[in-house]
Amino acid sequence: MKRMTALLLSVLLLLTVLVSCGEATTPSGESEIPSNEPGSSFEATDSTDSSEPETEPQTEPEPETKYPTEYVAPEDGSFTICGIPLSEYSLVLYFPSTSDYTYMERNQLTRPLKETIGKATGTELDLKVVKNEKYDTEKWAEHEILFGSNFNREGMPESDLKKNYYGVTEDGTVYFSSPSPLLYRHLWKLFLEEFFGVPYDSGEASLGCAIEPCYRELPVLNDALLEKMGYTVVLDETFDGDELNPEIWEFRKEPGKRRAGYNHPDQVSVKDGCLILTAEYKEDGAFGPAWYTGWVHLKQQYCRGYFEATIRCSERIGRSPADFWSAFWIQGPAPYTPEQSQAGVGPGGCEIDVMECWGTDHQSCCLWVSGEEGKGNDLTSEVHEIIGMGNDYSQEFHTYSIIWDEAYYQIYIDGILVCYTNVICGTSSVEQEVILSLEDPSDIPLEPGTVRQMMVDSLRIWQKQ
Numbered sequence: 097m098k099r100m101t102a103l104l105l106s107v108l109l110l111l112t113v114l115v116s117c118g119e120a121t122t123p124s125g126e127s128e129i130p131s132n133e134p135g136s137s138f139e140a141t142d143s144t145d146s147s148e149p150e151t152e153p154q155t156e157p158e159p160e161t162k163y164p165t166e167y168v169a170p171e172d173g174s175f176t177i178c179g180i181p182l183s184e185y186s187l188v189l190y191f192p193s194t195s196d197y198t199y200m201e202r203n204q205l206t207r208p209l210k211e212t213i214g215k216a217t218g219t220e221l222d223l224k225v226v227k228n229e230k231y232d233t234e235k236w237a238e239h240e241i242l243f244g245s246n247f248n249r250e251g252m253p254e255s256d257l258k259k260n261y262y263g264v265t266e267d268g269t270v271y272f273s274s275p276s277p278l279l280y281r282h283l284w285k286l287f288l289e290e291f292f293g294v295p296y297d298s299g300e301a302s303l304g305c306a307i308e309p310c311y312r313e314l315p316v317l318n319d320a321l322l323e324k325m326g327y328t329v330v331l332d333e334t335f336d337g338d339e340l341n342p343e344i345w346e347f348r349k350e351p352g353k354r355r356a357g358y359n360h361p362d363q364v365s366v367k368d369g370c371l372i373l374t375a376e377y378k379e380d381g382a383f384g385p386a387w388y389t390g391w392v393h394l395k396q397q398y399c400r401g402y403f404e405a406t407i408r409c410s411e412r413i414g415r416s417p418a419d420f421w422s423a424f425w426i427q428g429p430a431p432y433t434p435e436q437s438q439a440g441v442g443p444g445g446c447e448i449d450v451m452e453c454w455g456t457d458h459q460s461c462c463l464w465v466s467g468e469e470g471k472g473n474d475l476t477s478e479v480h481e482i483i484g485m486g487n488d489y490s491q492e493f494h495t496y497s498i499i500w501d502e503a504y505y506q507i508y509i510d511g512i513l514v515c516y517t518n519v520i521c522g523t524s525s526v527e528q529e530v531i532l533s534l535e536d537p538s539d540i541p542l543e544p545g546t547v548r549q550m551m552v553d554s555l556r557i558w559q560k561q
Contacts, residue, residue: 163290165290165310167290167291167292167293167305169293169302169303169304169305170304170305170306172304173303173304174304174306175217175219175292175302175304175305176305176306176307177239177264177268177270177305177307178264178266178267178268178307178308178309179268180239180268182217182219182221182305183219183221184238184239185221185237185239185240185241185270186221186222186223186224186236186237186238186239186240186241187209187210187213187221187222187223187224187241187243188223188224188226188236188237188240188241188242188243188244188247189205189206189209189223189224189225189226189243189244189280190226190227190232190242190243190244190245190246190247191205191225191226191227191277192227192277192483196458196481196483197277197481197483198481199460199479199481200277200278200479200480200481202225204278204281204478205243205277205278205280205281206223206225208281208284208285209223209243209280209281209284210223212281212284212285212288212294212299213288215294215299215300215301216288216292216294216300216301216302217292217301217302218301221241222237224236224237231246231247231248231255232246232247232248233248233249235249239268239269240269240270241269241270241271241272242269242270242271242272243272243277243280243284244272244273244277245257245273245274245275245484247271249265249269249271250265250267251265251266251267251269251309252265252269252271253311255273256273257273257275257484257485257486258275258485258486258510258512259273259275259313259314259512260273260274260275260279260283260313260314260512260513261273261274261311261312261313261314262283262286262287262311262312263309263310263311263312264307264308264309264310265309266309270287270307272284272287274513274514275482275484275485275509275512275514276480276481276482276513276514276515277481278478278480278515278517279480279513279514279515279516282513282516283314285297286312287312288302290312291305291307292305293305314513316510316511316512317497317499317508317511317512317513318511322402322558325499325560326560326561327401327402327558327559327560328558328559328560328561329556329557329558330401330557330558330559331344331394331555331556331557332554332556333554333555333556334369334553334554335366335369335370335371335552335553335554336369337366338366338367339365339366340364340366340371340392343395344394344395344396345392345393345394345395346392346393346395347359347361347364347390347391347392348391348392348393348529348531348533351382351383352383353383354389354536355535355536355537355538356387356536356537356538356539356540357375357386357387357388357389357536357540358381358382358383358386358387358388358389359388359389359390359391359536360381360382360383360388360389360390361390362382362388362390363375363376363388363389363390363534364390364391364392369553370551370552370553371392371532371551371552372549372550372551372552373389373390373391373392373422373532373533373534373549373550373552374389374390374534374547374548374549375387375388375389375390375410375420375534375536375547375548375549376388376546376547376548377542377544377545377546387536387540387542389420389533389534389535389536389548390533390534391531391532391533391534391535392531392532392533393529393530393531393532394529394530397527397528397529397530398426398527398528398530398557398559399524399525399526399527399528400500400501400502400523400524400525400559401499401500401557401558401559401560402497402498402499402500402556402557402558402559403426403450403497403498403500403530403555403556403557404495404496404497404498404554404555404556404557404558405424405450405451405495405496405497405532405552405554405555405556406493406494406495406496406552406553406554406555407422407424407451407493407494407495407496407532407550407551407552407553408489408490408491408492408493408494408550408551408553409421409422409453409489409490409494409550410422410453410490410534410548410549410550411456411490411548412453412454412455412456412490412548413542414455415454415455415458417537417538417539418537418539418540418541418542419537419540419542419548420534420535420536420537420540420548421452421453421454421534421535421537422451422452422453422489422533422534422535422550423449423451423452423453423531423532423533423534423535424449424450424451424496424531424532425447425448425449425450425451425452425531425533426447426448426450426498426500426528426529426530426531427445427447427448427528427529427531428440428444428445428446428447428524428526428528428529429443429444429445429526429528430444432444432447432464432465432466433466434466434467436466437465437466437467438466438467439465439466439467439519439520439521439522440463440465440466440519440521440522440523440524441521441522441523441524441525442526443526444466444526445524445525445526445528446463446464446465446519446523446524446528447462447463447464447465448463448498448500448505448524448528449461449462449463449464450496450497450498450507451496451509452535453489453490455489456488456489456490456491457483457484457485457486457487457488457489458481458482458483459481459482459483459489459509459514460479460480460481460482461479461480461482461498461507461514461515462477462478462479462480463477463478463505463517463519464476464477465477465519465521478517478519480507480514480515480517482509482514485509485512487509487510493551493553494509494510495508495509495510495511496508496509497511500523500524501523502522502523502525503518503522503523504516504517504518504523505517505518505519505523530555530557532550532552532555533550534548534549534550
């Protein structure tokens with residue numbers, strides 16, 4: 097059996113998987129056995145005997161297993177899914193319309209899927225990229241490995257864009273679904289690790305697999321999981337009082353011109369337990385008649401940890417580029433030259449856009465680095481777009497967060513993983529600024545009298561001590 101210790105987060109995520117391979121399950125993933133998720137009181141007990149033994153046997157606690165089932169390679173080294181040879185399968189990817197997903201590149205999805213299965217098995221599977229209407233019920237290949245939330249096949253759970261899940265149906269159809277299409281590559285690597293015995297991101301070859309029907313679902317991130325990972329709270333800002341705490345916060349940079357407007361401290365306020373950033377047209381503004389907005393940052397800089405902000409984003413006119421947008425981001429020392437950034441790992445770090453809101457239903461998270469391997473020395477980025485989760489970001493508070501550790505950036509919306517990446521080369525290893533801003537566009541055709549507000553209910557930072 098081949099197995100390496102993979103990343104701590106992967107361990108924790110899959111320790112809380114809802115269902116194990118071969119158990120009786122429902123399409124929603126409910127198991128007929130008790131759950132042993134963190135925080136549950138499940139223990140193996142004998143319900144027929146309520147009396148306590150005279151002496152309690154002393155036993156060592158059993159080690160936690162990484163996956164619900166133990167990987168065992170077939171003796172003949174074959175690859176099968178529900179008895180079907182892997183060589184008979186096709187990878188089928190739903191690639192969304194560019195009218196919805198503006199920045200996502202097709203090869204960011206297709207390349208990892210083909211490369212990882214090729215390295216694991218030595219087999220190059222056919223890959224079909226389709227653009228089809230929801231919900232697709234007609235097969236695109238006799239035996240399918242599906243990536244997309246719009247596919248509907250017998251035995252698959254009903255589509256839910258507030259979950260990350262994957263599984264295998266009774267007839268051998270393999271499916272992966274996520275609110276963030278770029279997360280398919282992460283789910284795919286988890287699948288290869290558990291069922292093919294290939295350590296995550298190792299590029300090693302498998303000794304074979306024999307996969308049966310199963311269902312896997314990544315858990316929602318919560319405080320209990322963070323504590324289990326070794327994180328503790330180092331900052332818990334709830335914006336009490338009627339002004340920002342000057343020991344913690346300051347207005348970012350000098351007031352002045354930014355794109356088509358101006359930034360000024362007058363646009364920053366605290367009221368009813370919220371930080372409020374306001375964008376508006378002012379005839380009597382500090383720099384004359386113009387549009388004004390605001391941004392703030394923490395005085396203390398941080399390197400790695402868990403960062404979380406609960407925000408109600410500003411209203412927008414659809415997905416127009418000519419409107420203000422809310423942002424929660426972490427920035428390294430500028431400028432992002434190849435010498436300073438070194439793919440985000442060097443002294444210039446990485447710009448980590450945890451959240452930028454482009455519409456009432458359109459969020460993105462982005463990693464900006466310089467000198468990324470294989471892409472020259474120009475400033476480069478990896479953008480993850482999230483659409484269709486059913487949220488109204490301008491009318492409701494939602495929690496945006498990131499685990500930034502030594503190996504990966506893991507970004508969440510309301511505890512749901514939407515981004516998992518190391519931007520090829522790793523993560524920033526330098527202290528960086530934590531910023532909240534209501535950004536002004538390069539052109540503002542809005543009518544005077546229009547007011548935009550970004551409201552922040554809380555900001556929390558956790559770190560390992």
